[in-house]
Amino acid sequence: MTPSRPSLGLRFWLIATAAVVGMLVTASLGRWQLSRAAQKEALQAQMDERGRLPPVDAGALLSAADLQALLQRAVVLEGRWLAQHTVYLDNRQMQGRPGFFVLTPLQLTGPQGGAVVLVQRGWVPRNFQDRAQLPQVHTPLDAAVRVQGRVAAWPSRLYEFAGAGSAAEGASRIRQNLDLAAFRTETGLALASFTVLQTGDGAGEGLLRDWPVAATGVEKHYGYAFQWFGLCGLIALLYVWFQIVRRFIRPRRQPAA
Structure with a gap:
């Protein structure tokens, strides 16, 4: 006699749906963090470029319409x-x-x-x-x-x-x-x-002027992206193991009683 094939009940499909939704959400959050990192890298490059420009005088500084463009x-x-x-x-x-x-x-x-x-x-x-x-x-x-x-x-x-x-x-x-x-x-x-x-x-x-280098904190976005993609991979791994391997593959390898 061969072992009977496990039936796919409502619980199976609910878990499958939850796993797919979880992977989509975590993957999209990881991609969003990567996009934020790209934006911060562009901003950091812009700030570094500003630091290499010639100094501005008081007149140009006070008359500037956009002070954000003069930071650094x-x-x-x-x-x-x-x-x-x-x-x-x-x-x-x-x-x-x-x-x-x-x-x-x-x-x-x-x-x-x-x-x-x-x-x-x-x-x-x-x-x-x-x-x-x-x-x-x-x-x-x-x-x-x-x-x-x-x-x-x-x-x-x-x-x-x-x-x-x-x-x-x-x-x-x-x-x-x-x-x-x-x-x-x-x-x-x-x-x-x-x-x-x-x-x-x-x-x-009597002063110390060892100011920290201006940074946009791009590293934290890469860290968050790694965490989200890691969570996405963990969800996929757990789903495959418990819902596919243990349900469909391992029972076939067990000898018949």
Whole structure:
């Protein structure tokens, strides 16, 4: 006698449908992550190309209609520091060490006189024994300075408790975050909607300027794509083993009772 062929019931077709849907969904998500990676690679190439372009001056920067197109462009500014409005952003790291990002408004001179750009001047360590003590940063008060850097977005926000930011505005130079609109109101300055990451040697000012290289995070999209395609392959493997091999192939290899 030969073993009877397993019947294909409703449960078999439900599992088959679920497996096909699962494979289609996970495969489409993997392809979407690959498309996002391609977009990020194009954006990264664009940013790298901007970094190799000649520096822009203050006039071209302030009159630009699309500031996004100028991000990561080299820039040269001339002006005077408004040291009384210096802000220290807390819990910022550089070279794996926690400390402050030092931000000082720069009032431009020349044809753009009156315009103010917030400059991220560099990083300083924090005194953890006296957390209210501000580090020493050399800032020329009356002399005109020439700042070289690259155009950057407003500093990223870190997590803070509700109400903490508003309570600190104007009360301390040490801030967790800095809101553009609130800082404009607080200082009365016509701040530009972008900042400048100052480059060059900052040791003479007591600053470290080892800024991280701007990246779009394309690696994480490849990682997500690998996970989705791996899950798709796992679904296919489990379906073939339990629904085909164990149901149709292995019973035929077993000797008749």
